[in-house]
Amino acid sequence: MTTKKTKLVKKPRRPALTVRKATLKDLPILVHQRRAMWRELGAREQTELDRADKVYAGWARSRMKSGTLMGWVAENEGKVLGGGCVWLQPVQPRPGYKLMIQPYLLSMYTEPRYRGLGVASGVVEKALEWCRSNRFHQLRLHASEMGRKVYLKHGFERTWEMRRRIKRLREDS
Ligand SMILES: CC(C)(COP(=O)(O)OP(=O)(O)OC[C@H]1O[C@@H](n2cnc3c(N)ncnc32)[C@H](O)[C@@H]1OP(=O)(O)O)[C@@H](O)C(=O)NCCC(=O)NCCS
Helix, strand or coil: CCCCCCCCCCCCCCCCCCCEEHHCCCCHHHHHHHHHHHHHHCHHHHHHHHEEEEEEHHHHHHHHHCCCCCEEEEEEEEEEEEEEEEEEEEEECECCCCCCCCCEEEEEEHHHHHCCHHHHHHHHHHHHHHHCCCCCCCCEEEECCCCHHHHHEEEEEECCCCCCCCCCCCCCC
């Protein structure tokens, strides 16, 4: 009797990954990632996605120029696999915290073929590193269902932020 040997092809835990800071030249990539993220979160209307792309491109461009939006792209051999951004979000004053800005992680996206390989983790690590070296005390975000495990793994915890819906948007989570 011949036994068939099954060859186990192991998926690499992490592809050789470079996570680098995005420049203005990467803006089309960041816009693509944002659109693709919203599509996965349920936004489907092309005209609305097109409109949102334009608004986001202008919003991101001016903030990247002023240094209040930092993007990171994860690459393997020059191919972009994913990315994410940190926005220095204006916040209200409060005792014990002089800065009226807080870092906020947004637009996290990994191309579907490269999920589960640590791409988003690489971006989260860079974002946290940036926050630490710029002496921020915390990094906030709103986690999609898909993103939750990634953030929990990196030490994020749920907070007591609340909301009361006035009108439900389909892609709201
Ligand atoms: C969320 C997202 C960015 C994760 O990207 P990724 O590159 O696959 O994440 P990582 O490989 O770094 O995953 C880190 C950990 O989370 C786990 N994980 C990632 N996606 C998961 C999912 N959909 N369900 C369960 N666990 C998941 C991974 O298995 C890994 O855990 P492990 O190391 O114990 O195996 C990606 O799924 C995505 O782009 N989703 C669509 C857009 C989106 O939801 N963005 C987040 C907005 S907050």
